[in-house]
Amino acid sequence: MTFTLKLAAGAAAAALLAGSAYAADKATLTQSADPYFAEGQATLKRVMEQKTNTGKAKNIILFVGDGMSLPTVTAARIFEGQKNGMGDKAETNLLSFEKFPYSALSETYTSDGMIADSAPTAAAMMTGIKSPNGTIGVTSAVKQGDCKAGLEHSVPTMLEMAETAGLSTGVITTARLTHATPAATYAHTAHRDWEADKNLPDDAAAAGCKDIARQLIESPYGNGLEVAMGGGRTNFIPATMDDPEDAGKKGVRKDGRDLTAEWVKKAPNSAYVWNKKEFDAIDVSKTDHLLGLFNRSHMEYEADIANDKAGEPDLAAMTTKSIELLSKNPKGFFLMVEAGRIDHAHHEGNAYRALEDTVELSQAVKAAMAKVNLDETLIIVTADHSHTFSISGYADRGTNILGLATEGGKVLKGDDDKPYTILGYMNGPGAAKDGARADLTNVDTTAPDFLQQSLIPMSSETHAGDDVGIFAVGPWAHLFQGTVGQQYIFHVMDYASKISEQAASM
Structure with missing residues (x-):
């Protein structure tokens, strides 16, 4: 040697x-x-050669890949590289946010759970504390479903403080706008499922609890959100109103209120859009408040968006338009962007769609970086929790990430003499129902609808408890180091922007 x-x-x-x-x-x-x-x-x-930026963060953009575990990031990196023709160099590809200079690990446990759901994990990032599973914007003193305790123990969110301080605010998602992660920016509830008044128990309504959609429209902070876009249209329109896209379908609100009309009337220069044509036609110079509801429930997966009947903007387009509108405020803005359907694809045991949506999140991050000054904008990319998703075997470089595991060009097999895929799940709908694993020899495992095999049969794959990544760039991004509690994200955002101090002085 x-x-x-x-x-x-x-x-x-x-x-x-x-x-x-x-x-x-x-x-x-x-x-x-x-x-x-x-x-x-x-x-x-x-x-x-990296130099730390200790200036004040005028703007904050928090990207949340719902369910974007570390194996999801790795697999999406390779998936994107292979789609781009990198061949056996695809493993060297990096998603846009993986190029950020600073990173850390986030502990995702909640105040009452080793393994979390999206409600308290998103709330931890928004409030700086951990809380129980199933709750949003409240302390650990609240048990899921306890309306009275939820009203007594609510805590302000980063978005609400930003509004109070005079900044512009926005939340966009590919899930329902009333779903757990987006709701954590503006709502306070003892139960994440109280998305519309239809879902609100009678005793909770009598005690004064409000459904999540109503809380969005009635936000008392500042002049209300400037941008709110995603799915979940059915929660905002009454049960007597026809859905504009799906024939024969109506809203679900029992109170008869059309919250989309109330949004438009609440403030000057407000607009409501429900399809891509209307979205594209929005002139941000003439619009100060924009509500977009592009589907009755969740928006389409990125892999299916081209087939949407009325057309939907993708996450990158929504991010770009949101920043254009929010940037009109000289005081700055706070924006939360969620790629909500990474999580849903994992629950379905469908790696293809999970990876497509992760790549689209990367594109949205890239779009944001092109619209802001990173000297004054803190951008954070993270996840709320992980999934039981794994990358296994001894695959050769260049093997299709969605394909069968190979080594030395030879298909690898389990002890049952059947091949297995590189990607798989610990539990989920892809498990054998009769105890015998399916033979994948002549199966196209790269097809968009293929469900990866799993060990334990479940109709819906579960979350997992491992740490997730935090990637950051901009003012005070260097504060993300090591392994930290998920609530720490709030504390860095607040320290970098001084939003709570500004809000307290108003």
Whole structure:
């Protein structure tokens, strides 16, 4: 073995700080000509040259990939690289946010659960505290479904404080706008399922609890949200009103209120859109408040969006238009963007759609970076929780990430003499119902509708309890280091922007 580097420990440390001298000395190593060695040196140089930004964050954009576990990020990175023709170099691809200079791990447990649902995890990022599963915007003193306790123990959110401080605010999602993660920005409830008054128990309504859709429209903070877009139209229109897209379908509200009309009347220069044509026609210079509800329930998966009857904007388009509208405020803005359907695809055991939606989130992040000044905008990309999704086997470089596991060009098989896919789930609808695993030899596992095999049969795959990633760029992004509680995200956003101080002074 050839090893000619002879720096003493102290000298080596000094050379490391010197950067270029360190690189020059490393050239004497036998492996220095290897391209991976050069890649490591380039990464070291880039990290050493990073400069922290300690200026105030005028704007904050929080991206949440619902259910975007670390294996999801890895698989999506490869998936995107393969779609882009990178072949056996697809493993070196990076999603847009993986290029951010700072990252950390987020602990996703809740105040009462080892494994979380989306409600308290999103609320942790919005409020700075952990709370029980099934609740939104309240403390750990509240049990799920306890309306009275929820009213007594609600806590302000980052979005509400931003509104109070005079910033513009927005929330966009590919799920229902009243679903757990988006609701965590503006709602307070003892039960995440109280999305419309139809879902609100009589005793809860009598006690003064409001459904989530109503809370969005009636927000008392500032002049209300400037942007709110996603799915969930049925929760905003009465049971007597026909849905504009789906013939024979109506809203679900029992109170007879048309909350879309109330949005338009609440403030000057307000608009409501429900399809892509109307969305595209919005002139942000003449619009100060925009509500978009593009589906009765959740919006389409990215893989299916082209087939939507009335047309839907994708996440990147919604992100771009939101920033254009919110940027009109010289005080700045707070925006939460959720790729909500990554989670739904995982629950269905469908890796293809989960990865497509993760790649679209990456595109939305890229779109945001093109519209803001990163010297004054803190961008954070994270997930609320993980899934039982895994990448296994000993696949060769260049193997289709959705395909069968191979090694040395040979299809790998389990002890049952049947091949298996690289991607799989611990539980979910892809499990064998009769105890015998299906033979995938002649099955197209790369098809969009293919459900990856799982161990435990369940109609819906579950969340998992492992940590998720945090990726950050912009003012004070360097505060994301190590393994942190999920609620820490709130504290960094607040420290970087001083939003709570501004709100308290109003």
